[in-house]
Each structure stands twice: as structure tokens, then as C-alpha cells.
Amino acid sequence: MKLLTKAEEEVMIVLWELQKCNVASIIEKLPEPKPAYNTVSTIVRILESKGFVDHEQVGKGYLYFPLVKKSDYSNQSINKLVDGYFQGSFKSMVSFFMKKNDMSLSELESVLNEIKKEKP
Secondary structure, X not given: OOOOOHHHHHHHHHHHHHOXXXXXXXXXXXXXXXXXXXXXXXXXXXXXXXXXXXXXXXXXXXXXXXXXXXXXXXXXXXXXXXXXXXXXXXXHHHHHHHXXXXXXXXXXXXXXXXXXXXXX
């Protein structure tokens, strides 16, 4: 799976939220200052070429929808982060974020409990 630029990620976040929408709806959800219609349309076409998005024609327009699940992209991004900055060690990453964010032991225990709930 290819990495996305910041602009592409912003558009994908909207598509993941809305599931199926046109370019105008994407623009409506983006933060100020709003990008031009042509800019967003170009980004969506790039996302299509990368295999992240597809479309269906409705009348004269198009509705776009994600082909890649948010969880799949998030997982790949996290793995890339861990591999690139923490030599593949999730332990090093957690330790780094604990130290940088002054995370307490009780907060860490809360995170561990959430992880335990997620595991089958």
C-alpha cells in the first residue's frame, strides 16, 4: 500500500467518514481555508490511481467511495512509523510516547486494559 500525502490523507479522512460522496461534500467537510474544487477533484483522481478510491456515475456527476479501510491504512502507517523511528520495536515507541507526554502509570494501565479488551 502506498503512502499518502497530507492533502490525500485529509481527503481520505472525509471519505472514510462519509463513505460515499461527491467532491462538493468533501470540500464542505475540509477545514478553512477551503481548497478549490479543481484541487480536491485532482486529489480524488490521484487517490483513484493509487487504488484508494473508486467512483460511480450518478447523472452527470460522480460519487466517490473508499476502497481501502481506515483501519488497514492506519495499521500500515503505524508499522511504518515503528519501523522507521523505533527500529521495529513497539515497546520503544510506547516508552517514547510515555516519556514525551508525561504519561502516568495509571494512564498506561488504562491503555493496557483497553488493549486487553480488544484481544479475543
